[in-house]
Amino acid sequence: MSGHPDGTGRTPGATLPSVTExxxxxxxxxxxxxxxxxxxxxxxxxxxxxxxxxxxxAAFHAARHPMAVLNRDxxxxxxxxxxxxxxxxxxxxxxxxxxxxxxxxxxDPRVWTAYREVLCGRSDRLRCTRRLKQxxxxxxxxxxxxxxxxDGPAGGEERVLLSVSDISDRxxxxxxxxxxxxxxxxxxxxNRALFFERLAAALETAAFEPAGTGxxxxxxxxxxxxxxxxxxxxHRVGDRLLSAVAQRLTRCAExxxxxxxxxxxxxxxxxxxxxxxxxxxxxxxxxQVAELAQxxxxxxxxxxxxxxxxxxVSASIGVVERAASGTTATGLMQAADTTLYWAKEDxxxxxxxxxxxxxxxxxxxxxxxxxxxxxxxxxxxxLEYQPLVGLGDGRAQGVEALxxxxxxxxxxxSPNRFIALAEENGAIVELGRWVLERACYQARAxxxxxxxxxxxxxxxNVAVRQVWDSDLVADVAGILAETGLPPRLLQxxxxxxxxxxxxxxxxxxxxALSDMGVRIAIDDFGTGYSNLAYLSRxxxxxxxxxxxxxxxxxxxxxxxxxxxxxxxxxxALAHRLGLTVTAECVESAEQAERLRRIGCDTxxxxxxxxxxxxxxxxxxxxAGRACG
Ligand code: C2E
Ligand code: MG
Ligand code: MG
Numbered sequence: 001m002s003g004h005p006d007g008t009g010r011t012p013g014a015t016l017p018s019v020t021e022x023x024x025x026x027x028x029x030x031x032x033x034x035x036x037x038x039x040x041x042x043x044x045x046x047x048x049x050x051x052x053x054x055x056x057x058a059a060f061h062a063a064r065h066p067m068a069v070l071n072r073d074x075x076x077x078x079x080x081x082x083x084x085x086x087x088x089x090x091x092x093x094x095x096x097x098x099x100x101x102x103x104x105x106x107x108d109p110r111v112w113t114a115y116r117e118v119l120c121g122r123s124d125r126l127r128c129t130r131r132l133k134q135x136x137x138x139x140x141x142x143x144x145x146x147x148x149x150x151d152g153p154a155g156g157e158e159r160v161l162l163s164v165s166d167i168s169d170r171x172x173x174x175x176x177x178x179x180x181x182x183x184x185x186x187x188x189x190x191n192r193a194l195f196f197e198r199l200a201a202a203l204e205t206a207a208f209e210p211a212g213t214g215x216x217x218x219x220x221x222x223x224x225x226x227x228x229x230x231x232x233x234x235h236r237v238g239d240r241l242l243s244a245v246a247q248r249l250t251r252c253a254e255x256x257x258x259x260x261x262x263x264x265x266x267x268x269x270x271x272x273x274x275x276x277x278x279x280x281x282x283x284x285x286x287x288q289v290a291e292l293a294q295x296x297x298x299x300x301x302x303x304x305x306x307x308x309x310x311x312x313v314s315a316s317i318g319v320v321e322r323a324a325s326g327t328t329a330t331g332l333m334q335a336a337d338t339t340l341y342w343a344k345e346d347x348x349x350x351x352x353x354x355x356x357x358x359x360x361x362x363x364x365x366x367x368x369x370x371x372x373x374x375x376x377x378x379x380x381x382x383l384e385y386q387p388l389v390g391l392g393d394g395r396a397q398g399v400e401a402l403x404x405x406x407x408x409x410x411x412x413x414s415p416n417r418f419i420a421l422a423e424e425n426g427a428i429v430e431l432g433r434w435v436l437e438r439a440c441y442q443a444r445a446x447x448x449x450x451x452x453x454x455x456x457x458x459x460x461n462v463a464v465r466q467v468w469d470s471d472l473v474a475d476v477a478g479i480l481a482e483t484g485l486p487p488r489l490l491q492x493x494x495x496x497x498x499x500x501x502x503x504x505x506x507x508x509x510x511x512a513l514s515d516m517g518v519r520i521a522i523d524d525f526g527t528g529y530s531n532l533a534y535l536s537r538x539x540x541x542x543x544x545x546x547x548x549x550x551x552x553x554x555x556x557x558x559x560x561x562x563x564x565x566x567x568x569x570x571x572a573l574a575h576r577l578g579l580t581v582t583a584e585c586v587e588s589a590e591q592a593e594r595l596r597r598i599g600c601d602t603x604x605x606x607x608x609x610x611x612x613x614x615x616x617x618x619x620x621x622x623a624g625r626a627c628g
């Protein structure tokens with residue numbers, strides 16, 4: 001380990017003797033005072049060809065730069081008057097003093113280590129910035145350089161030169177520039193850059209300093225409807241409002257910090273536009289940060305008087321509080337951003353607390369949604385089939401194709417997890433086409449494998465977006481032609497809401513499909529408008545009664561006559577209108593028997609079979625198709 005804060009290497013030219021070699025009279029650098037004519041040292045020749053030891057000594061004394069020669073233990077051997085002036089002591093009194101104490105090299109562990117490395121000869125130079133308190137109470141910013149004296153006395157102890165330059169002016173200028181760079185001119189609050197710097201430092205401190213709580217909290221705030229203020233009243237009023245909001249936030253943060261146990265005040269920053277952040281270092285739990293958020297909402301509730309304009313605003317706040325270890329600035333901000341979005345979504349003018357479960361759900365939704373399309377190409381979907389059974393004879397007449405996603409990360413997912421997402425992002429078109437094709441191939445394969453018997457039809461679910469966003473009629477026609485499946489062996493299930501009010505394209509599509517010989521079924525009937533009169537005018541031939549009706553049948557001991565009467569009436573009406581009826585979710589023999597008595601045509605449910613892989617359907621066909 002070099003121990004160098006700046007990583008620089010040895011620079012022999014900076015040591016005392018070689019400095020004077022550059023200029024025998026003016027000594028050291030341009031700002032060094034001209035030394036008085038040095039007296040001739042008896043030990044050196046005074047012939048003008050080389051500087052004598054006396055020259056060096058005089059230069060050392062006259063130099064404006066504070067300098068001290070140290071031994072390898074860091075004790076002062078000699079100090080020049082400038083150094084004495086800097087530390088407020090006579091140079092002679094400084095002999096044997098500890099140089100590190102005089103120049104504050106011990107306060108920062110990293111500086112201290114680097115300094116020790118130079119003293120013991122393992123490193124060539126230390127250069128660091130220190131702030132020194134002077135005897136008059138003022139402080140100066142200095143740059144301290146420590147490096148070995150290359151040409152120490154022959155055979156004698158090696159020396160180290162410590163030199164100091166006053167950089168207060170430069171430091172002040174840089175500090176002013178940095179302030180400008182790190183603050184927002186409108187509100188005078190720390191800006192985004194400073195906020196992230198402080199956040200990173202806070203996370204580091206909290207993770208490595210056991211004294212604090214090891215936690216961090218953040219309120220991420222966005223004004224509701226600020227754009228309207230800017231648009232209607234102009235940017236000047238908008239800026240004034242932001243500045244007034246900043247003042248109220250600062251007051252909240254100050255009073256919360258006065259009350260709370262944490263270290264120092266809470267940082268309030270403007271992250272841009274109408275977004276602000278309040279950072280709570282060493283937070284004590286969600287309650288503390290939520291209390292701060294509530295205080296901010298209360299403070300913003302009072303209207304603002306801005307040069308004759310009376311304005312009211314509200315804000316939405318995302319609140320995140322967590323252990324600092326394992327938390328990154330990016331992770332914290334992402335959580336805050338999501339939570340702020342929830343606060344807006346939940347109705348604005350409120351604070352919302354980060355909820356890991358809600359977030360996991362969102363992340364999963366996002367992950368699923370974005371990988372749906374590629375998953376179709378990668379062949380991650382499979383179909384299971386569930387028999388549709390004649391209630392009279394208990395024989396399977398058809399099967400419903402139900403899609404599953406074999407997700408490489410989340411395992412097998414049921415359609416309830418992804419069909420709605422696929423409808424939202426349009427992937428349902430590709431997925432639906434794949435399901436249709438796969439199911440038709442399968443049904444045709446069963447038909448060919450059992451040429452003697454009554455073939456099974458396949459019922460395929462179709463989402464409304466497939467009707468709108470793709471040419472369903474052409475797809476179905478193409479797939480039937482390609483697979484050789486007779487149209488009468490295909491049934492398409494659409495939900496009631498998908499066909500309700502359908503005019504134009506969907507209606508034409510349904511009509512064309514029906515004309516082709518494909519059967520149309522209304523899925524989950526009874527959960528929507530249940531408008532049979534309307535449905536009878538559509539080219540629909542099957543009603544699939546929603547499972548809730550059958551659930552309502554209850555057991556023999558607790559019959560629910562109303563449900564049974566409704567189903568009875570529905571079945572009768574459907575039959576009068578030329579529709580056949582399938583009951584979903586038939587789970588018990590008792591339910592099946594009552595449905596049969598009522599006149600229901602087919603049933604589907606666990607009583608007969610769960611949805612199964614195609615080879616299990618094959619076994620069913622081989623066994624003569626009797627279910628249950
Ligand atoms: P659905 O069309 O009403 O399908 C019937 C659902 O009821 C299936 O759920 C099935 O597993 C379940 N089920 C069957 N028998 C019983 C029973 O006796 N009791 C109970 N409690 N449930 C039973 P699954 O497979 O999870 O499918 C859910 C829904 O996802 C389907 O409801 C359908 O709307 C949709 N879906 C499935 N596959 C596709 C597809 O390929 N495309 C489209 N667009 N939607 C699909
Ligand atoms: Mg269905
Ligand atoms: Mg259904």
